[in-house]
Amino acid sequence: MNQGLGDIDQLLREEKRLTAVESYEEAWAEGRAAGIEPEIMAEAALATVLGELLRSNGEAGALGLVERMRDRLISGEFDPELQLH
Numbered sequence: 001m002n003q004g005l006g007d008i009d010q011l012l013r014e015e016k017r018l019t020a021v022e023s024y025e026e027a028w029a030e031g032r033a034a035g036i037e038p039e040i041m042a043e044a045a046l047a048t049v050l051g052e053l054l055r056s057n058g059e060a061g062a063l064g065l066v067e068r069m070r071d072r073l074i075s076g077e078f079d080p081e082l083q084l085h
Contacts, residue, residue: 024045028041049065050062050066053065
């Protein structure tokens with residue numbers, strides 16, 4: 001039964017992630033429509049995220065996320081030319 005609960009938790013987490021992605025995509029589109037350059041929006045988003053993580057999870061939590069994202073970036077996960085469709 002615990003495995004079933006784990007599966008449900010994983011599905012809920014994925015649903016939350018997809019909702020968050022959708023929200024960020026909408027905000028990004030609004031910023032672009034307002035003429036804000038991608039670099040400015042990205043820097044503001046990263047600064048906001050890191051500040052929130054520092055408040056909620058401390059420095060170790062923020063650094064952990066940065067390290068995980070760095071690894072994903074290096075592996076090409078965010079390269080649109082490497083995305084499989």
